[in-house]
Structure formats: C-alpha cells, structure tokens
Amino acid sequence: MLILQLAIILIASKLAGSLSVRLGQPSVLGKLLIGIILGPSVLGLVNETATLAQLSQIGVILLMFIAGLETDIDDFKKSGKAASFVGFGGIIFPLVGGYLVGGLYGLTTFESWFLGLLLSATSVSISVQALKELNQLQSREGTAIMGAAVIDDVVVIIALAFLMSFAGGDVNLTTVILKKVVFFAAAILVGWKAVPWFLEKFGGLKVTETVISSALIICFVFAYFAEYTGVAAIIGAYIAGVAISVTKFKEEVFEKVETISYSLFVPVFFTSIGISAEFSGIGDNITLIVVLTVLAILTKLAGAAFGARLSGFGWNSSMGIGSAMVSRGEVALIIASIGLESKLLTQDLFATLVVVILITTIVTPPMMKVFFSRGQKSAEPVHLN
Template identity: 75%
Template structure:
C-alpha cells in the first residue's frame, strides 16, 4: 500500500506543482494543497501513516540540508544583526498578542502564555523552497530569514522550558540551557575540524558515491544531535549543510543530494502536510480558527517586517522577510503536542491550532511571491550589501 501511495503522491505533487507555477504561484503551494485533496479529509487516497511521517521527516531534513549547502556564509555573517532583530521582533509580537487572545477567549494565564508561545514558533522549511523558486535563497534577505529562524527556534524552546517549569512540568531549565549550549559548541567544533576530514577520508574509498554518502551521514547525525538536545532536527541539518558548503565537495554534494531529495523525499514532505490536515468539527470552531489564523499571520508578518526594517532593509524587502516568517510548520506542531501532553492545551484547542498552523503554512508561499517576485538584485542593493 505504501508503494502505491508514494506513486500517487509523486505523480500528484509534480502535476499540482506545475499547475501552481503556471498560475504564477510557487510550486510548493500546489504541493501543499494537493496533499489536502489526496488525504482523508477529501479523497482518502493517501493516509497519514507513521511510515509516511518518517519519510516526510527525512524530506524536511534534506530540504534544510540543501539550504545550508546553498547558504552564502559571508552574507550570513553580515546579516547577523538583522537576523537577531527579525527573530526577536517575530517572537515578541505573537507572544504578547497571543497571550491577550488567550485571556480574551477565557484560557487560564499559563495556557494563554502557551498559546502565545506556540504562535511565536517559526518553521522556514516551506519558505526555503519558495525562496529557491524565487531566486532569493542566496540573497541578503534569504540569509536574514534563515538566521532568524535559527534564533527563533532556540529562543522559543528556551521560553517554553521556562514556562513549563513554572506550570508544574518536570523540567530542569538549567539542563535544557546546558544542552543547547553543548549542541552549538559541539557542532561548531565538528564543522570546523571533523567534517572536512571525514569527507576527505570517504573520498578515497573505492565505492560508489562515497562523498555523498558521507555528507548524508553528517547531515543525519547533526539532525539527530539537534533533536536529542531539544533543538529542531532541521537546525542540525542546516548547520551540517553550511559546514559542507565550506569544503571543496560542496558542488558535488549539492547536485546529487538535490537529485535524491527532490525525486522522492521533499515532495512527500510537502504533500504530507496537507494529508495530515483534519477538518472534523471545524464548523464548530470556525470563528476561533479564522481569528487565530489572522492573528498568527499578522503578528509574524508585521513583527518580522519591523525587525527587518530597523535593520536597514527597504519596505518591500521587509514585508518579504516578514511573510517568510509566517509559516509555523512542524515546529509549532511539536510545541502543540508538548502542550497537549502537559495539559496546557485542551484537545479541542489542539485541533483548532493544527488547522491554524496549516493555514499559516499554505498562505506563506503566495505572500512571499507578492513581495519577492518582482524584486531583482540591483546595483544599489549590491552596494548596500558591501556596506552591511
């Protein structure tokens, strides 16, 4: 059955992506929407099985690995301050207004804080694909978005640990902070000293595709280490990509990993987001879903844009960066699951927030298209980059 479902997903996602592109939208939008149509909510041709989730997880890890491979490290360094501003501003706005919204709809204080925290999460895996299609992944805006996503992930997880420690959860805040520090310290050391050495050693092996295999081993180990220490796996794979991008094997790894990823795993990831959507009982909470969706979109959009603007971007680029931060994706789903288990979210609110997360994910590509599609790299922008 899995084999048939994979065939259906690959066929449908490629056709839907092409239709979306012909209609002037990023192809990823079509892949997201076709997932909803294929899934249990509409046609029921594809089920949200555990093995499909695992394949999807590999897809998002590889997508962020490719983003790391294609990151301009010099641009990344230059946009550090901008990334910090975008990341922090993109947390403050949804956290504050999410808390207010929770109090308005009658949630207890801790649950209201948790709602704000969940709305503060960001996952740029969808944005990465849109940036690639729009030719902006290697731009100053792209580097800022990726840097802000790393900052966002770490800060939100730390605040989550802090909140749960006060909410009665069995959480050792000091240990959580220590794990994060150890993770970044270890991966920076490995990236600097070990990764180039491993690639050189594997390149000498008399087996096929030894370099690509070693790159994937590094990618998956970094992702596992990130997840083990409480950082999102996609951050680990992204850092692994950056590490390999600094070696002479960058071009070979990028070309072959893209072939593997976009042939199977990435289409499954995009489509599975729609497949996992559950719309049962949506009518009963329709106004709450609409209200929280608007809040989720606007707070990240405006917060991220404000952070970009005070960092020296023009308004069009600022709105584009804000739109790229809107998608909550798998990061928010993980936080929602933690909240459900810790009884900081009721089951009906959990179901509502799953739909809200899906809405933020679906609206992100067309929003980015509006602000990024007509903005090309101009001489004055190049001059601005040199000054930054």
C-alpha cells in the first residue's frame, strides 16, 4: 500500500506544482493543497502513516540541508544585524499578541503566554522552496531570513523551557540552555575542523558514491544531535549544509542531494502537510480560527518586516522577509503537542491551532510571491528540479 501511496503522491505533487506555476504561484503551494485533496479530509486516497511521516521528516531535513549548501558563509556573517532584528521582531509581536488574545478568551496567564510563544515560532522549510523558485535564496533577504530562523528557533525553545519551569513542568532551565550552547559550540567546531576531514577520508573509500554518502551522514548526525539537545532537526541539517558549503565537495554534494531530495523525499514532505490536515469539528470554533489566523499572520508579518526595515531593508524587501517568516510549520506543531501533553492547551484549542498552523503554511508562498515580485532585483538563478 505504501508503494501505491508514494506513486500517487509523486504524480499528484508534480502535476499540482506545475499547475501552480502556470497560475503564477510558487509550485510549493500546489503541492500543499494537493495533499489536502489526497488526504482523508477530501478524497481519502492517502492516509497519514508512521512510515510516511518518517519519509516526510527526511524530506524537510534534506530541504534545509540544501539551503545550507547554497548559503554563502561570508554573506551569512554580514547578515547578523538584520537576522537579529528580524528574528526578535518576529518573536515579540506574536508573543504579545497571543498573550493579549489568550486573556480575552479566558485563558490563564501561563496558557496565554504559551499561546504567544507558539505563535512566535517560525519554520522556514516552506519558505526555502519559495525563495528558491523566486531566485531569492542567495540574496541578502534570503540570508537574513535563514539567520533569523536560527535565532527564532533557539530563543523560542529557551523561552518555552523557561515558561514550563514556572508552570510546573519537569524542566531544568539551566540544563536546557546548556544543552543548546553545547550543541552550537560543538556544531561550529565539528563543522570547521571535522567535516572537511571526514569528507576527504570517507570520500576516498574504494566504493561507489562515497562523497554523497558521507555528506548525508554528516547531515543526519547534525540533525539528530540538534533534536537531541532541543534544537529543531532542521537547524542541525542547515548547519551541516553550511559546513559542507565551504569545502571543495560543495558542488558534487549539492547536485546529487538535490536529485535525491526532489525526486522523492521533498514532494512527500510538502504533500504530507496537507494529508495530515484534520478538519472535522472545526465549524464550532470557526470564529477562534479566524481570529488566531489573522493574528498569526499579521503579527509575524509586521514584526519581522519592522525588524528588517530597522536593519536597513526597503519596504518591499522588508515585507518579503516578513512574509517568509509567517509559516509556523512543524516547529509550532511540536510546541502545540507539548502544550497538549502539559495541559496548557485543551483538545479543542489544540485542534484549532493545528488548523491555524496549516493555514499560515499555505498562505506563505503566495504572500512571498506578491512582495518579492514588486520590482525587486532577482538574485542569481539557481538550478531547480
């Protein structure tokens, strides 16, 4: 059954992506929407399974790994100010907005702060594909977005640990922070010293495709230890890609990883987001869904765009950057699951937030298309599959 489902996903995602491009939108929008159509909410041709979820996770890890490979480390260093402004702007606005709306809907203080933190999360995995299609991934804007995503992930997770420690959760804040410091310190050191050595030695083995295998080993190890220390796996994969991007193996790894990723794993990732959508019973909470969706989109868009403007970007670029930060994706879903387990979210509110997260993910690519197309200079073209 899995084999048939994969065949359905691949043909449907490619056709839907092509149609989306013909209609003037990024292909990722079509892939997201076709997932909803294929899933149990509409046709029921494909159901969410543990195996499909694991293939999807590999897809998002490889997508962020490719983004790291395409990152110019010199430009990344220069984007520190912009990334910080965008990252913190995109946290503060949704955090405050979520807290205020939570209070209006009768949530407790801790529940309201938790809602604000959940809305502060960002997942740029969807935005990465849209940036690639808009030829913006290697631009100043793209670099600022990637840097801001790293900052957002770390700050939100640490703030979540801080909140959970006061809310009675079994969380040691010092341990949480220490694990993240250790991860980033180790990742930088290993990426600088060990990654080139490993590629050279392992890539020299007398068997086929050793370079690409060694690159994937590095990617998956970085992703695993990122997740193990409480940092999102996609951040670890991105750092692994950046580490390899400064070696002589960059072009070979990029070409082969892109082929592997876009032929199977990335289409599964995009489509599975829609497949996992559950719309039953949302009619009773439609008002709350609308309120939280508008809040989620506007606060992240305004906060990140304001931060970009303060760091020197023009208004079109700032709004483009802000729109790229709107998607909450898998990061917010993980936080929502934590809230449900710790009783900071009710089952109804959890289901509502899942829908909100899905909507923010779907609206991100067309928003980016609008803002980045407003007379902005295109970056150097990138090869797409």
